[in-house]
Amino acid sequence: MRTLLVTGPGGSGKTTVASATALKAAHEGLRVLLITRDATDRLPGVTVDRLAPADDFRDDLLALQERAGSALDLLGAARLDGDELTPLPGAEELALLRALRNSADGSYDLVVVDLPPARQAVALLALPEQLRRYLRRLLPAERQAARALRPVLGRLAGVPMPAEWLYEAAARWDAELAAAQAVIDADTTLVRLVAEPTRAAADLLRTIGTGLALHGLRTEAVIANRVLPEGSTDPWLADAAGRQRKVVTEWPGAYEISHLGHDARPEDLDVPLPGVPGPRAEWPVEDRLAQDGVLVWRIPLPGAVREELTLIRRGDEIVLGAGALRRIVPLPSAPRRCTVAGAGLVDGELRVRFTPDPDLWPQTR
Structure with missing residues (x-):
């Protein structure tokens, strides 16, 4: 259906x-x-x-x-x-x-x-x-x-x-x-x-x-x-x-x-029928720890304006805002053990950067 x-x-x-x-x-x-x-x-x-x-x-x-x-x-x-x-x-x-x-x-x-x-x-x-x-x-x-x-x-x-x-x-x-x-x-x-x-x-x-x-x-x-x-x-x-x-x-x-x-x-009216749906846009977490020491959460937001975006962390959730619109989203598992290091809007995609929290991130030997 x-x-x-x-x-x-x-x-x-x-x-x-x-x-x-x-x-x-x-x-x-x-x-x-x-x-x-x-x-x-x-x-x-x-x-x-x-x-x-x-x-x-x-x-x-x-x-x-x-x-x-x-x-x-x-x-x-x-x-x-x-x-x-x-x-x-x-x-x-x-x-x-x-x-x-x-x-x-x-x-x-x-x-x-x-x-x-x-x-x-x-x-x-x-x-x-x-x-x-x-x-x-x-x-x-x-x-x-x-x-x-x-x-x-x-x-x-x-x-x-x-x-x-x-x-x-x-x-x-x-x-x-x-x-x-x-x-x-x-x-x-x-x-x-x-x-x-x-x-x-x-x-x-x-x-x-x-x-x-x-x-x-x-x-x-x-x-x-x-x-x-x-x-x-x-x-x-x-x-x-x-x-x-x-x-x-x-x-x-x-x-x-x-x-x-x-x-x-x-x-x-002669209107088109909807096509076959393609895959939904994902919100992937890119692992750039080896290169830049960060994880990058990539959130597609086409049409977004930088000045209208807001981002607030509340525990294991992120409050995302675009103008008057807002959504509270659970963090993926890896960023939960990190702190927010910044965010930027690039080509219609919000990229949120996280750095590992030393008290929560697994230590390598």
Whole structure:
């Protein structure tokens, strides 16, 4: 199964392009699932999963209320009724992650996902890893081994211990997030960016490309949408087309979709199908101890700007930042026994240098 994640600036036509991609794949005989929040016209041969975050949020909250019923009754809480519930911020993102998790059942050849606009999309794709990290910090799994002792520990410490259902819920959430993360991190998952060729869109796509690489995701293609025809006798159109052409030339290999003069429907667009995914970009550690006395951790960050990069070490983790985007990454085993000696950006690759810590590095005789 291949997964194609489609995003771009708001209003760029990404939903129509995602639908057109799914429709073309179905015409090619593939079993296709389209995951989308926005309503679409009927797409023959395509299974459409239209997200309903309001329904999912209501069902989840009512189930949690039922699970914690005895504690709520003890506190004298008034139960919430399903008719009065409206989704909170984040409900749509969680609904999409659930749909991603469910898509991995192997029933489809291609899953096309119509993501939110680009900045929200990067945050969404980073969410499973971040939430799992928070769960591990707040409710460490190893603490469950002592759950039989919790009543005794509670009496000795004089404080209430977390209820068993809380650990069970955390384990269930972690498993669901891990399943969604597995789809995002799979070798067969690619990202397709859709944008009108404007200077603002070009700047945004550069930032988004760096953010995707920061989280180990690959951009499969850039779709330049609504490209104006060249050679117009109208001065305004000729100038606008010329400005678009300058931007498109900065997107090597971009696929162009002409401006149709009206709102496009999926069947109006001839879009390419995603190619066969190649190997994911690795973050190798280069051993240069013999030559320079350092290990070099090489992290591909295409489009990164030196002044926007930050790097902080926290124990056995590195906090990597690219502008407003950030990711906390565990260090590989060898650099954990080293100190950070510096870092530099070379040809779209962040190179972090480490020198062995004499107190931790194995001594040679």
